[in-house]
Amino acid sequence: MQMDDRSKLLRRYVIDAMRGGGRGHLGSSMSMIEILRVLYDSVLKFDPANPKSLDRDRFVLSKGHGCLALYAILADKGFFPISELESFCRPTSRLGGHPERGKVPGVEASTGALGHGLPIAVGLAIAMRLQKRNSRVFVLTGDGEINEGSNWEAGMAAAKHKLSNLTVMMDYNKLQSYGKTSEVLDLEPLVDKWKSFGFVTHEVDGHDVSALEAIFKKLPFSDSAPSAIICHTIKGKGFPFAEGNPEWHHKSGMTESDIQQMYDCL
Amino acid sequence: MRKTALDCVYKLGKIDERVVFIGSDLGPGVLDKMKTEFPQRFFMEGVSEQYIVGMAAGLAMEGFIPYVNTIATFLTRRCYEQVAVDLCIHDLPVRLIANGGGGVYAPLGPTHLAIEDIAIMRALPNMAVVAPCDADEMNRLMMSTLDWPHPIYIRLGKGGDKIVSEEKNGFELGKAIIMRSGTDGMFVTTGVMTQLALETADLLKKDGVNVGIVHMHTLKPFDSSGVISAIENVRAVVTVEEHIVNGGLGSALLETCSELRPDLLSKIARVGIPDKFATEYGSQNSLLKHWGITSDTLVGAMMKKLGG
Incomplete structure (x- = not known):
């Protein structure tokens, strides 16, 4: 699928940050650009001027290592200046290698250790219900991330509590740090797994903006169950040398030519 | 001491709507009064301590004060990363009520004996660690926990019915x-x-x-x-x-x-x-x-x- 200008712009922001920090999870961030783009452009309720407004929707990035994509969209939306992206991972920057609540406006939870986002999101969704608020809770997990059992503990609970205000999205790029998810710890049959845990589950091309918009419009998939969206994605999307290449899960010690090579792809 | 701690959760829940109780898979009848009178703030979530601590964090982020209760080893060893990341890094007012500090569960063996819980909880920034000496002091402690803005680990011991603390010393x-x-x-x-x-x-x-x-x-x-x-x-x-x-x-x-x-x-x-x-x-x-x-x-x- 061809990327349009907006998808390219957000990717450029990610590279700006990587250039500033000399490192970053390229592959993991680029697979989720369109998911976040559609969420923030068309789905979530938020106010960059008042990032803690009570009636906002909550978005938890559980795969915290994908924070470059989150920083890109938050900067794009005005939560902080775009120029700040270049401070990524510098000693006094707000923008670390994993996102932190309280430091970065718009970040709901400090994540990085995997398998934390969904349990927290269940707590948030229950809180919304107890406080009789209409805010919705979205959480984006990685695929390797759901190797962690805590996700499945929380999944059972989300169904038990019939959390129709909760949507879990999975960035299913089929690669984890070491290699293919099918070889490291196979997740299939993934749709059946989420269904069996009580989630009404749909699949979507995670780079198809129209398809993402359409699937999000159908939320909640049920009035009495949590929703799951499995987003089929390509790790490193947009960068041929990185696509499907576990070597680009994370890069450090990047040179100017590495960075230029990335800009050239856009 | 345990009964006192849980009775206090009920009392606190009655006076403050921010209070919620989360248990894992406790014995039948635990906090039935709370479950009956304000069921929406009573949660029995199953044998899933990693999730429970994260859930408590999510609730605390939205202004609730969760009191989480299960056996001490399961609240410390099992979900240490959740306690560190979800509670302590976020610095949230969650209270961990840990049953059986020390040798209380002697017949059940070393999986159930919380012998190093103080050490590992004490190592975490933002965490307070408390071990009262009897039921009266537990009562004073619990009733003072509403407005402490950080996480608290509350270690329950078993010292019989003896009361040695004195009200005049306060808490x-x-x-x-x-x-x-x-x-x-x-x-x-x-x-x-x-x-x-x-x-x-x-x-x-x-x-x-x-x-x-x-x-x-x-x-x-x-x-x-x-x-x-x-x-x-x-x-x-x-x-x-x-x-x-x-x-x-x-x-x-x-x-x-x-x-x-x-x-x-x-x-x-x-x-x-x-x-x-x-x-x-x-x-x-x-x-x-x-x-x-x-x-x-x-x-x-x-x-x-x-x-x-």
Whole structure:
């Protein structure tokens, strides 16, 4: 699928940050650009001027290592200046290698250790219900991330509590740090797994903006169950040398030519 | 003590709508009153401590004050990363009520014996660690927890029905209580070991040895000035804890003195659980004896330091 200008712009922001920090999870961030783009452009309720407004929707990035994509969209939306992206991972920057609540406006939870986002999101969704608020809770997990059992503990609970205000999205790029998810710890049959845990589950091309918009419009998939969206994605999307290449899960010690090579792809 | 703690959750829930209770898979009937009167704030979530701590964090982020209860080893070892990341990094007002600190679950063996919980909870920034000495003090502690803005680990011990704390001493998190002043030596104690130290001090008194007790119900934040002023003028100090000697109360006191008053270090001895997992079952008392945490050993440790 061809990327349009907006998808390219957000990717450029990610590279700006990587250039500033000399490192970053390229592959993991680029697979989720369109998911976040559609969420923030068309789905979530938020106010960059008042990032803690009570009636906002909550978005938890559980795969915290994908924070470059989150920083890109938050900067794009005005939560902080775009120029700040270049401070990524510098000693006094707000923008670390994993996102932190309280430091970065718009970040709901400090994540990085995997398998934390969904349990927290269940707590948030229950809180919304107890406080009789209409805010919705979205959480984006990685695929390797759901190797962690805590996700499945929380999944059972989300169904038990019939959390129709909760949507879990999975960035299913089929690669984890070491290699293919099918070889490291196979997740299939993934749709059946989420269904069996009580989630009404749909699949979507995670780079198809129209398809993402359409699937999000159908939320909640049920009035009495949590929703799951499995987003089929390509790790490193947009960068041929990185696509499907576990070597680009994370890069450090990047040179100017590495960075230029990335800009050239856009 | 456990019943008191849970009764307090109910009482707190009644006066403050921010209070929620989260259990894992506790015994039948736990907090039935709360479940009946405000069921929307009562959660029994199953054997899933990693999730439960995350869930509590999510609720606390939105202004609730979750009280989480299960067996101490499961609240510490099982979900240590969740406690560290979800509660402590976020610095959220979640209260962990941990059943069975020390040898309480003696017959159930080492998987259920929380012997290092104080050490690992104390190591976490933002976490407060509290071990009251009896049910009355548990009540005072619990009723003071509503507005502490950080996470708290509350260690439940089992000391029978004996009440040794006194209302006039009150309860302030992070403030040591001098239960009895002494001229020769001081026991520095925490949890139900304060009861044992009081009994031992009575025995020593009969032999003409005047030993006091400073009760450190709060292990963190550690009341450095309070404990130093309590021990600086006696000749011998023995720390007593139902916890492994590494990283607990004794370590906290040695660290404090090492930094602030190294001249006091040589008069301090530690009594606690040896650095190994339990190899016996039996009862809490038989385990304490096996570990060498008895009046006799306290007397021995104190007299040795006094040069007697």
